[in-house]
Amino acid sequence: MNLKPTKPLSGFIELLPVQQRCFDECARRMQNILKLAGFSRLDLPSVERAEVLTDKDNWDEIETQMFLFQKGDTKMGLRYDGTVGLSRYVAGHLNDLVFPFRAYQFAKNYRGERPQKGRYREFYQMDLDIMGLGTLSENYDAEIVATIAAAYESIAEFIGGINARIGSRPFWNAAFEYFGMSSNLAKTALVLIDKKNKLSESDFLAALKDALGDDFAMKIFDVFSNGYKSLGGKSEGLDDAIKRIDDFMVLLGSLGVKKAVFDLSIVRGLAYYTGMVFEFYLDKYPEWGSIGGGGRYEDLASKFSKTKIVGVGAAMGPSRVLVALMESGEIDLTPFESPIDVAVLVMGANQVAYSMSVLSELRNAGIVAVPYLDTDKKFKNQIEFADKIKSKFSVIIGEDEVINQTLSVKDMVTGDQQNLTLSDTIKLLKGVK
Amino acid sequence: MNLKPTKPLSGFIELLPVQQRCFDECARRMQNILKLAGFSRLDLPSVERAEVLTDKDNWDEIETQMFLFQKGDTKMGLRYDGTVGLSRYVAGHLNDLVFPFRAYQFAKNYRGERPQKGRYREFYQMDLDIMGLGTLSENYDAEIVATIAAAYESIAEFIGGINARIGSRPFWNAAFEYFGMSSNLAKTALVLIDKKNKLSESDFLAALKDALGDDFAMKIFDVFSNGYKSLGGKSEGLDDAIKRIDDFMVLLGSLGVKKAVFDLSIVRGLAYYTGMVFEFYLDKYPEWGSIGGGGRYEDLASKFSKTKIVGVGAAMGPSRVLVALMESGEIDLTPFESPIDVAVLVMGANQVAYSMSVLSELRNAGIVAVPYLDTDKKFKNQIEFADKIKSKFSVIIGEDEVINQTLSVKDMVTGDQQNLTLSDTIKLLKGVK
Numbered sequence: 001m002n003l004k005p006t007k008p009l010s011g012f013i014e015l016l017p018v019q020q021r022c023f024d025e026c027a028r029r030m031q032n033i034l035k036l037a038g039f040s041r042l043d044l045p046s047v048e049r050a051e052v053l054t055d056k057d058n059w060d061e062i063e064t065q066m067f068l069f070q071k072g073d074t075k076m077g078l079r080y081d082g083t084v085g086l087s088r089y090v091a092g093h094l095n096d097l098v099f100p101f102r103a104y105q106f107a108k109n110y111r112g113e114r115p116q117k118g119r120y121r122e123f124y125q126m127d128l129d130i131m132g133l134g135t136l137s138e139n140y141d142a143e144i145v146a147t148i149a150a151a152y153e154s155i156a157e158f159i160g161g162i163n164a165r166i167g168s169r170p171f172w173n174a175a176f177e178y179f180g181m182s183s184n185l186a187k188t189a190l191v192l193i194d195k196k197n198k199l200s201e202s203d204f205l206a207a208l209k210d211a212l213g214d215d216f217a218m219k220i221f222d223v224f225s226n227g228y229k230s231l232g233g234k235s236e237g238l239d240d241a242i243k244r245i246d247d248f249m250v251l252l253g254s255l256g257v258k259k260a261v262f263d264l265s266i267v268r269g270l271a272y273y274t275g276m277v278f279e280f281y282l283d284k285y286p287e288w289g290s291i292g293g294g295g296r297y298e299d300l301a302s303k304f305s306k307t308k309i310v311g312v313g314a315a316m317g318p319s320r321v322l323v324a325l326m327e328s329g330e331i332d333l334t335p336f337e338s339p340i341d342v343a344v345l346v347m348g349a350n351q352v353a354y355s356m357s358v359l360s361e362l363r364n365a366g367i368v369a370v371p372y373l374d375t376d377k378k379f380k381n382q383i384e385f386a387d388k389i390k391s392k393f394s395v396i397i398g399e400d401e402v403i404n405q406t407l408s409v410k411d412m413v414t415g416d417q418q419n420l421t422l423s424d425t426i427k428l429l430k431g432v433k
Numbered sequence: 434m435n436l437k438p439t440k441p442l443s444g445f446i447e448l449l450p451v452q453q454r455c456f457d458e459c460a461r462r463m464q465n466i467l468k469l470a471g472f473s474r475l476d477l478p479s480v481e482r483a484e485v486l487t488d489k490d491n492w493d494e495i496e497t498q499m500f501l502f503q504k505g506d507t508k509m510g511l512r513y514d515g516t517v518g519l520s521r522y523v524a525g526h527l528n529d530l531v532f533p534f535r536a537y538q539f540a541k542n543y544r545g546e547r548p549q550k551g552r553y554r555e556f557y558q559m560d561l562d563i564m565g566l567g568t569l570s571e572n573y574d575a576e577i578v579a580t581i582a583a584a585y586e587s588i589a590e591f592i593g594g595i596n597a598r599i600g601s602r603p604f605w606n607a608a609f610e611y612f613g614m615s616s617n618l619a620k621t622a623l624v625l626i627d628k629k630n631k632l633s634e635s636d637f638l639a640a641l642k643d644a645l646g647d648d649f650a651m652k653i654f655d656v657f658s659n660g661y662k663s664l665g666g667k668s669e670g671l672d673d674a675i676k677r678i679d680d681f682m683v684l685l686g687s688l689g690v691k692k693a694v695f696d697l698s699i700v701r702g703l704a705y706y707t708g709m710v711f712e713f714y715l716d717k718y719p720e721w722g723s724i725g726g727g728g729r730y731e732d733l734a735s736k737f738s739k740t741k742i743v744g745v746g747a748a749m750g751p752s753r754v755l756v757a758l759m760e761s762g763e764i765d766l767t768p769f770e771s772p773i774d775v776a777v778l779v780m781g782a783n784q785v786a787y788s789m790s791v792l793s794e795l796r797n798a799g800i801v802a803v804p805y806l807d808t809d810k811k812f813k814n815q816i817e818f819a820d821k822i823k824s825k826f827s828v829i830i831g832e833d834e835v836i837n838q839t840l841s842v843k844d845m846v847t848g849d850q851q852n853l854t855l856s857d858t859i860k861l862l863k864g865v866k
Contacts, residue, residue: 006525012478038803045445092439098821139806254789356687363469370471373572388531
């Protein structure tokens with residue numbers, strides 16, 4: 001019989017236990033920050049109706065982008081982000097939730113496209129949103145930015161520092177209006193501004209000229225040269241947008257965000273953003289692009305409810321960054337090598353029952369204890385096992401220990417061995433933890 | 434435009450925040466028990482190649498049982514349990530893992546069948562396995578039973594007590610051989626024994642007679658009447674099986690398992706179990722059937738590797754039980770109503786910056802703090818918000834507080850209000866936590 005392949009499907013992540021422990025610790029720290037900020041965790045289905053996932057009906061195209069399937073008459077598929085399910089959920093629970101409602105998800109999402117280097121078909125995304133009924137102060141947008149910054153800072157020892165780049169859609173809208181650009185040209189301009197950071201200065205200018213004509217191109221280019229404040233006093237809309245930017249940056253400071261800059265080129269392509277937008281970058285690897293971002297949307301759940309839900313949301317994608325840094329060896333995994341406090345080594349079949357009660361007591365005391373219960377194996381195998389699992393201590397149980405109701409406790413680093421009662425063993429092991 | 438449906442697909446679970454907090458606390462406690470027992474968490478892909486999921490090629494049938502889809506030439510689908518991925522993973526990482534290797538998964542699994550009451554299409558399963566290369570002592574089987582019992586006991590305040598029922602496949606194999614039954618009749622007998630608990634005594638006997646003839650039927654029926662020890666001394670195989678049962682029950686006692694009984698009717702249908710088998714039941718709701726179980730398998734990964742991997746594994750299904758008990762109101766959700774320590778209420782736009790820095794300091798001190806930042810809303814709305822989110826305290830920030838750099842701190846239960854510095858506020862809130 002041919003053996004089946006042991007590799008996961010391409011684009012699917014599978015970690016070694018030591019890597020998994022590091023990943024889980026990062027996930028725990030980030031989620032702890034979200035909980036301190038009062039975000040409720042939502043655990044929504046991974047599978048949604050196709051009509052919830054998309055408005056399009058060009059199925060051939062959709063099927064290449066998503067994982068779709070059919071049960072009976074119902075077309076369904078795997079979610080590709082947290083927003084689709086969130087909109088449905090909030091619209092369905094308007095009376096069960098307190099608004100402004102703050103929710104986060106930390107869940108697997110799926111993309112059906114062919115996987116590329118650093119792009120996965122299954123990946124974790126941490127989505128966080130604050131939603132209000134009808135209105136929601138822009139102050140919350142600053143709070144979202146600060147919360148993401150704090151979440152990433154909580155894992156800075158693994159990924160290094162991060163910085164936030166803040167953009168303003170209202171600023172550009174007001175600028176385009178002041179310049180007298182049509183809404184079509186304005187849209188084209190936004191697309192080009194979105195790409196600015198991938199182009200040289202001169203290529204950017206050339207692209208602007210090409211698409212918008214020399215006059216509009218130079219006006220936009222000048223804003224980049226002279227800064228957003230150069231349009232102060234030109235129109236009410238611009239003055240308002242500039243004030244909102246300045247207020248926003250002050251709030252970020254109050255919230256303890258250290259590395260945030262306003263960046264005219266941050267607009268985020270997605271149509272549904274209507275206010276401040278933001279992206280996060282690794283200090284060490286700006287070329288990896290955004291590792292998270294988001295912004296404000298004016299009507300989250302219009303497809304599901306007549307109630308207007310205004311919100312600000314963002315997503316963080318820790319999978320790609322953490323996997324890349326673990327695989328390249330840049331994250332030191334030594335602290336995650338072993339979570340085992342003590343290996344319980346059992347010399348013979350007659351000592352198993354006593355060893356089991358010791359094991360049970362150790363665990364009840366909060367000590368991570370792993371037994372080696374193949375009593376027919378040689379002592380050498382047993383001590384090798386304790387070495388390999390990198391336990392801090394081993395407890396050796398032979399005939400004498402059962403008779404005396406004691407334990408031989410060996411420090412696996414120093415090699416020191418002593419004979420102790422169970423309660424002294426527990427004291428020793430808990431003292432070291 | 435027609436509004437889209439807000440309900441999740443049938444068979445998919447979606448909890449309210451308060452229910453989610455209870456579920457997450459149960460998941461945390463159960464996983465903590467597994468970690469104390471040294472099990473490494475594995476987070477394997479939800480999607481596997483179809484050939485990994487099944488050996489069958491009757492695709493019509495498979496497609497009704499699973500969620501299957503195709504990308505390019507590759508047929509794939511959502512996993513229905515943890516074992517398929519685990520076998521593949523372990524076979525692919527023989528040199529990366531230390532054996533006996535202990536792993537757990539706590540992950541969503543999927544069944545494509547039409548959902549029924551209490552049966553979900555997406556559900557959490559906690560799989561735990563101990564695997565050895567070539568051999569593995571049966572002592573580990575007892576440890577697995579004890580670990581599951583401890584995991585369920587850690588959430589006894591929510592689901593009540595549980596009990597374990599232990600069965601032995603070797604006992605029945607030896608008995609059938611001693612009775613002189615053919616292997617075909619033996620198989621039929623196992624299937625009937627598996628169903629015994631759903632039948633009356635007389636129906637069980639009638640079914641045995643019908644399928645096996647009066648002689649074999651009575652012999653089996655007598656074992657149930659007289660107990661497994663009644664076959665002691667009849668054959669070497671039976672004596673060995675009886676000793677293994679007795680040793681096993683002693684070990685469970687040593688491991689602190691209080692409610693475990695040997696039950697001849699526990700055989701578990703699945704073909705791959707070869708030794709001791711076990712199931713868990715709720716004390717209060719035995720009629721809900723098994724809430725978890727497992728047993729020993731002699732060759733986990735034969736489809737993936739020529740290396741023989743012997744193991745003992747089990748699965749717990751907390752989704753069904755917890756959801757049912759939460760929805761029926763039997764679980765008191767009061768302790769999960771609010772995780773919020775303090776609401777930060779901001780009286781006007783000029784106090785936002787100061788409030789934000791207070792918010793940041795509170796969170797840095799480990800206090801769960803949620804602000805109300807729509808400063809144009811009335812004070813009544815603000816205090817209503819603090820009531821609705823059931824925060825223990827609220828901090829009220831108006832002009833005076835900014836000038837004096839203090840906070841008005843209100844106990845939301847007693848209504849007491851006092852003016853404090855930030856550091857005294859932190860002391861007060863941390864003292865109450």
